[in-house]
Amino acid sequence: MSQNPVFIPGPTNIPDRIRKACDIATIDHRSPKFARLFGPAIAGVKAVLRTEAGEVILFPATGTAGWEAAIQNTLSPGDTVLAARHGMFSHRWIDLCRRHGLDVLQIDAPWGEAAPAEAFEAALAEDREGRIKAVLVTHNETATGVRSDVAGVRRAMDRAGHGALLMVDGVSSIGSMEFRMDDWGIDIAVTGSQKGFMLPPGLAILGVSPKALKAMEGARMARTFFDFADMRASYARGGYPYTPAVGLIAGLAEACEMIAEEGLENVIARHHRIAEGVRRAVAAWGLRPCAMRPEICSDTVTAVVVPEGFDGTRVATLAAEKYDVALGVGLGDVAGKVFRIGHLGALTEVMMLSGLATAEMAMADLGFPVRLGSGVAAAQDYYRGAKEAARLAAE
């Protein structure tokens, strides 16, 4: 039987080209063969992060480990970090910081809102002794489908004249949404292989600025596996301090090549188009996204608020059991209140229509007041025009 695409915000669909690239015979990672594989992967990630000043570090791990590596390498126990809690992923990053003995200055925002740059600015302006060592931003809250304005947070930090590090979780945005590490003054950018890079899970991918590397000197948090210094010393010799995920690194080079072939701008535009079609569908269903304002809607995931008296989790469960299609469930504070449609990675408009059609069938099966075909038709209408505009622009 054929395999349906998944419509979850990670892990994402893996193109055949990338699957094949990951499938390599064993090589000695201390040989020059490995260095030949590794170099293009690192260069490719730098291009996707839009950084020239930063360094790329890859751990055999996942995005969560990226958060851990970011704080372990740059901070000391008892340090203060500033973060907003406005979804499950920002919540979990805060939890991870607390478990490492950091003092988290937590700003609560509604789930469905973005990280509040104004509240950050006020907290930073008040911090005259410079207690805050890092500002944490979840660029794309995957639980609620909300994009935060990282450039706006950077401007807020600059206006407050604060020297804290800016750490950004870009796990569900990097490689699919606009992300500018250097322009936005990001000190540590974190992602994982199984989202925008379209790979199997297993790599934590980090971009680290010169300022973050400098902060390592005074950082007293314990670190071994995630030590940036060990990594950099080995990288300088074309190797690794331990066994790297060689197959995934080979796949990562291929993924970066695919992104470069399509053009990063075009990849971002494709995600925006696909997402806009999903939003039209949600409106046609008479439903609304969890994201509270149009300008903060994510281009990689849409959390759909279900009508009062219905259970969003059942939409995803039914879609999986009856139609063999993966949709996302609601997490944390919005569990049951939403279901999520992931639309990132290796996806086309035509694939997306099948995901929308499946969501409609599942909702109809559960007695939602949603007319079959209504969302699909709204997306079709949008895609017809948007594809034509993209075609003309490419000519």
Ligand SMILES: *Cc1c(COP(=O)(O)O)cnc(C)c1O
């Ligand atoms: C998926 C995700 C994570 C967690 O990444 P893992 O690779 O599962 O550890 C963290 N943050 C965001 C925003 C995510 O979407």
